[in-house]
Amino acid sequence: MEKMPQTGAAPQHNAAKQKLRTMAGLEYHYMLRELSPLCGKFLSKFYELEEGLFRLRFGDFDLLVQLGVRMHLTKYISPAPQTPSNFCEFVRKRLDGKKLVSLTQHGMDRIIFAKFSSPSEEFTLVFEMFAGGNLLILDKDGTIIRPYKKEEWKDRRLARGEKYKPPASLEIPFPPSAQELAALFSQSEKEKFTISALSQLSIGTAYLNEALLACKVPPKTPASSLSPSQISSIAAELSRMHSSLSPTACKKGGVISDFSLVPLSSCSSLEQAHSESLSPIMDEYYLSHASSKAPPSGHEKKKEQLQNRLSTQLAALEDAQKQAQECMHAGNSVMQNSASLEKLASEINSMRAKKTSWEEIALALKKKKIEMEKTGSVVYVEL
Known part of the structure; x- marks a missing residue:
C-alpha cells in the first residue's frame, strides 16, 4: 500500500458542478485490499470534519470516510473542528488506542465492518455506505451502543440496544459461477x-x-x-x-471526471491514466469536485446548529437516564446483599486485627472468587 504523505491544506480546483459519484460495491471490495495494511495498527485519532465526513488516523495513514459516498486513504489533511461533536467524543472514549483487528465487507454490499480490540474490550464500527449512509458502534455481542443516525424500516431498526442486522441481500460469492x-x-x-x-x-x-x-x-x-x-x-x-481489476482515472481537461477498475465504454472518449492504487485517484476526484457542493444558507446553518444541539442534548439525556438506572440497580443489589457485605467487611477487619497483610487477605478472598486491590482500597464483589 502506498503511504499517503501529509501535505497540509488541500489545493483548490475549479471544477464544473456535478453530482458526486459514489463508490460501488466492487470498488469497496478492491479498496479493502489497499487498506489491509492498516490492520494491526492502533487508532490514534478520530475526527468528524463535517456532517457525515470522518477522518481516522492509524500511525502515518489517514482514512477518510464520507457516509454513503466514499472510503479511501487521503493525503489532504483538512483542519478538524475545535470542538468535537458528541458522537465524535463517544467514539474517541471507546476506540482511541484500540487496535484495528480486521476490515471486512458484507458480501459485495456497501457495508464495511471495522473491528477494534484491546486486552479488555472489543468494538466494531459498521460503515453503511449506501443511500445516505450511517455509522454504528457495536459492542462485542453485536449490539448497537450508538448509531450516528437512528433509522427504522419494516424489517430492521438501527437504534441503541438493538442487535445489528444488515439489510437482506443475496448470498452469492463474487464472481459467481x-x-x-x-x-x-x-x-x-x-x-x-x-x-x-x-x-x-x-x-x-x-x-x-x-x-x-x-x-x-x-x-x-x-x-x-x-x-x-x-x-x-x-x-x-x-x-x-x-x-484484471486496475484502478483507472478518467480525465477531461486534466481533471479527473470519473474513476473505474476496468475500462468502461462510457469513458472511452476521456484520457485514461492507470494507477497502482485507487486511493490517490479518489482523493483527487473528490477534491476536484468539492466545490460542487452548494454552501448552506444562513437559515440552513441555523437549523443545522439547532438540530445538532438537540441531538447532543438527547444523547446526553439518554446516557444520564441509563446511568441512573444502572446506579439504581447497583443500589438495590447492595441493599439486598447488605448482610453478606457486612459479614465480608467483618472478616477483613478481623484479619487486619491479626496483623494479616493486605496481600495475604487478597489471596484469601481470591479463593472465595472475590477480587481485592492489594492495597485494600477496593474490593470487587459480584452480586
Missing part, C-alpha cells in the same frame, strides 16, 4: 430484465453494463430468456473482470 447465475435468473420474475437480476450481485451498475456489453447481451433482455451459453458467457466475463 454459471450455475449460480442460472439459479439467480431462474428465480427472477418472468419479465425481469437481466441488468435488474444482476444488480443483486451489488458490484455496481456500470460494471454490470460493461460485462453485458462484452457478452453482446442487451441489458433489458428478460433474464428468463437467457440461453445456457449466454449465462456461461456472462459468468466468464465477470470472472475475467474480477481477475
